Amino acid sequence: MRDDLSLRSGSAQRAAVIVVGAGAAGLFGAIACAEASPGQSIHIFEAGREPLAKVRISGGGRCNVTHACFEPSLLVGHYPRGSNALRGPFSRFQPRDTVAWFEQRGVRLKTEADGRMFPVTDDSGTIVDCLLGEARRLGIAIHTGCAIAQLRPDAEGFWLTTRAGAEWRCDRLLLATGSSPGGYRLALKLGHDLVPPVPSLFTFNIPDPALRDLAGVSVETVQLSLALADSPTLTQSGPLLITHWGMSGPAVLKLSAYGAMGLHRQRYRAKLTVNWLPALKQDQVRQTLIALKQGQGKRQVAAFSPFPALSRRLWQYLAQHRAELGTSLNWADLSKAQVQRLVNELTRGDYAIAGKGVFKDEFVTCGGIPLPEVNFKTLESRRCPGLYLAGEILNIDGVTGGFNFQNAWTTGWLAGQAMAAALASAD
Template identity: 90%
Template sequence: MSDRPRPPAQSASLPQSASLIVIGAGAAGLFGAIACAEANPRASIHIFEAGREPLAKVRISGGGRCNVTHACFDPAVLVTHYPRGSRALRGPFSRFQPRDTVAWFEQRGVRLKTEADGRMFPVTDDSGTIVDCLLGEARRLGIRIYTGQAIAHIQAEDPGFGLTTRAGSEWRCDHLLLATGSSPNGYRLALQLGHDLVPPVPSLFTFNLPDPALRELAGVSVENVQLHLALEDAPTLTQSGPLLITHWGVSGPAVLKLSAYGAVGLHRQRYRATLTVNWLPALKQDQVRQTLLRLKQDQGKRQVAAFSPFPELSRRLWQYLAQRRANLGPRLNWADLSKAQLQVLVNELTRGDYNIAGKGVFKDEFVTCGGIPLAEVNFKTLESRRCPGLYLAGEILNIDGITGGFNFQNAWTTGWLAGHAIAAQGRD
């Protein structure tokens, strides 16, 4: 909120009190607080945010446009976009899914649009629209947000909780919602309250490929490739979609999806692995071979590197694959292409191996896998099974989705369910 309220002065012997305290003013925390306030208008709700601004991640997401959700309205299909958490989310998505997210924002004057790949953004193409909507609802409902206020300690009481901020302010609440994302302090607080932790590691990242010739093609994109990732002691992972060559290696939706599913294994291997690229997944390997054989017969006097016989591949990428990867000379004619050379070229086009030697980041958006084990949470209410009265929502849970709005949908859904469950407790 614009005035950034701070906790009021208090007596040294009398902590401030609230029906609900939310730790974390991100998507899950704000949405949970709003859901609780709407379902139980009598609830006194306070949100504590360690950072300087609420909804900071919402504001920078999607390149400043905010990829609110994804136009996937079948819960059974929706859960397949979560490398971790798919089974746990099946029930929650039957109660609050992307269709409900769209309706929620539209009822508050924010229309969303669907792009060709299914991602949904505000029609304004401005994440500020989403931020303003959420903060406006919080203000309307009397929810207090305190920024720059990290929680140092939580004590479970009977009933409720006692909290102390790093500034020394003391609070008490009946219910507590922990929605701190991948914050180390959030994990520490959860451990204080009896939870375990699946060690968090990065998800959604790009691949560094130590190939200077490939990096010279930075900016070249391919609309559809098929990627295979070989990891130790694990089945080969496969993803398809657009790929972008960068000055450090490769990026794009296909790479980001693969990084999410391979996050744990890649971390274990220190981001060293073999990436196999099929640049022409729409064609079978024999179809690729027959295309090249026809060129050898019909265009024998032309140089192999002169043009790309496949519209999917730009001339620069074709030359890289033919000359740098298949080691075909720049003046080699099709008629002089040997059977062995042709097979090498086919292999490079359909199953070329590239060494991954590190990871990059995905713009300003940082997603992790790991967090609170899902078995320790009741996914009907998002209440902790370890600590009654404690609720958890968003990325603090061991849930992560692929790129495309799925991580925000997890935040909206788990926050909404937690908020309503807390409101029901407050009405009892």
């Protein structure tokens, strides 16, 4: 890799392809282009000090490469934005192809119980080394610490100027800058519009000290409902984790992704409804409580959890703090109104969201380049011929579980293939 200091002098340098952004989509796109069209001059410009920085830290340092969902029609269902646009691309390059690509280069992946796929080494460095090794083998030049300051198209391609003043020309250009404001500015200069980016995949701040005292308690399956002013009620099911600031876990993260735009408009203030026992109907929950009232009358309500899915600590919180049943109430003394209050808290308790937290393993945004402005057969811009876009710069985002990386691999690979084909047809 070279930094921008080596490019400060001399006249404009030429390249067949320039990729702006050395993340997953950019590296994969450059590699796909080089493999399909050997011998082309391909250069990657990265504003940061190292390539693949997000890959290296993802998945807690393990890198959740993709997800074991190998049916494109099901795969697209994991993308709150971009599902329709990705149907065609996933028929050409999907998780099965990602697995095969890495295995052909000596990197085996494993599938965990929830479908997430990681390298068998449990080390994201394995993925980083594989991609950088392929780039070196194919003669792709990577320039780090090298931001693009100016960019303009002409009849033959593109002129680029780095912040250090180096000038470059290229025939084809791939923007794969993720959610970088600098990348959006470049796309806007080339005629694109922008859906303003906002965070996706975040946790919910719940201002309830008694709930926060349960930090670390988890429930295997809950059902969540989110009420937003300008959209139908959103629902998600899955594991939930109570934290020292509120609620997290896969169910919360998925719901945050689908509600990202609406929650942003409401400044992350909304009502969250939690069904702690989604496997049971309300009447089944009620009958369980009535049976305890009749058969365990002398025992205290808070003494144990009658539902295996709920830990004793969580049960006590729901009974004492949420249903306000007190600390020493016996089952026999439970009134009909108190039974109903407890049923409501167990199956449809309302919690006030008062802000968002950060999901430490993955920072994802929704928003970006509007999808109608891109040809998803090639990932070429419909606004600027010769320009291609891949990865998170597009208004595409997936839920947690490897889906955002799969978007990067798929769109990067298709863009690389298309650029190689365009170069060949121009010769």
